Amino acid sequence: MLKPKEIISPQTPNRRGYETGAVGAVGGQEADGLQSSARKYPSVTVDQKFPIIQFERLKEQSILGRGGFAYVMKARHLDWKQDVAVKCLLTRQIEGSEQEVLYSEARKLNLGSRSDHVISLLGVCLDPNFAIVMPYMENGSLAGLLRDVDVPWALRWRMAHEISLGMTFLHCQNPQILHCDLKAENVLLDGDFHVKISDFGLSKWKMRSRVVTQTSPEGSTITHAPPEYFLDINLVPTPMFDVYSFGVLLWEIITRAEPYGNAMNSALIRLAVTSGQRPDLTLIPTDREDVTSVSQLMQTCWSQTPEDRPTFQACADHLITVTSRSSKEDILQAIIDVMKARKN
Template sequence: METSDSPPGSMGLLKTFDSSEFGSWEKIGSGGFGQVYKVRHVQWKTCLAIKCPPSLHVDEKERAELLEEAKKMEAAKFRYILPVYGICSDPQGLVMEYMETGSLETLLASETLPWELRFRIVHETAVGMNFLHCMNPPLLHLDLKPANILLDAHYHVKISDFGLARWNGFSRADDVSRDGFCGTIAYLPPERIIAKDRVSDTKHDVYSFSIVIWGILTQKKPYQGKKKKRGKTQN
């Protein structure tokens, strides 16, 4: 199995795509991670998703990070992990399976889900995360949240966004994000917030998953009321 110290130029089974291979570029998401486009592969006659970094001009460091994310997703190939096919060369981006229903975050906010579906989403996410943690070495996701749990046309789970993921036991100098945290603060274990330089393990993902479960069962965002209360106090 390839880890973060595998040969930097190695693509494994991943393919390099040219933007000319795709048509009908449609932006379907954006944020701090960059932009996500729905595209149609001209020869394959199928829709795919391309996640591009925030910067239009990707340097070597950013390209290496993109490749590392793709290699982690390729190594973690499983029915509940979002499939990755390769990297688009210009613009730079990850070429992945297109998920028709979109993110769990959007779904939870848009309609009341039947309990059977909520339980199935919890179960499939648990099986996907268990697969990651049973790898050798375990692959830590470190940013599990509803926005990174995607659903296909039949509402089956695919865990996505491995930009912060790392192999357990392999630390990185840039393991902490720009705001001082690795991951999204509402889903971070308290000990990770208190000690920002703490080395994460599988317990990090377990805590994040517990918050995800709460959000699925209640169809609310964590600490939503607390944020509103703070805002009123400041005013």
């Protein structure tokens, strides 16, 4: 099964979000509570000192999404006076493998929090069930924005560049963090439309929920998976997997369309991709120099041979030359235009 590689970081975590007076091996349980949690969540108590958040201090506001055994809700932290996103197990009957998926995601977020372009971990809840708490992104996903608004090019390029920076950070960790499900739905946007890469555990949830219409049996999204993924069932993912997905994501940013939207089923997409077909290039504008430049990078990213694809460092270098052509005033005006368009 393809999923982000496990991360064990020796670094002391960011202590934002620790409850007042937090003590103990998991960062915020009194002795009796810690012993109980150690029995229920043994891997949590022997690993990093996560910030512990009391679940009862979170007031649910709405459900943002559901997976196979987890859901995401928007909540209000009653003490912090701020909105947060909470990813919880659907049931209180803990299965070790399910809790481990969510816990593994928390570990990656704890490390990724050091990047400005990866969603951060505010803390974890242990009771009544395991949950991870993240900042609430008020501007939703990049997919939603592209669907609703004709985003000005200056802002599109800034977001593309920030995605490349976030992925560069993840790939530079030792060991590396591979996302394996990079797409517009998994790129969140904060209040100023800055990028936050998210959903490191989503692909495994999709497998468990048996959602396979747009995902492979192993969980990664069919439309964004590279040809080698379909040709070798025993494939171990590499950084070039994410680079290929980024190429398709750049196509999404340029066209505001759904890749392979006319395909009848996932089997046709598999066949097309392995034979060298890609998302429709006729939808790419040909009258803009910046679009042409990014389109060239896009096509290199989704090269049939993994060795021909660039690193994310190279992608970031390419995209900074594109985004630097826009001034800060251009980007601010783009944000204003997007906010106005969303109100209409």
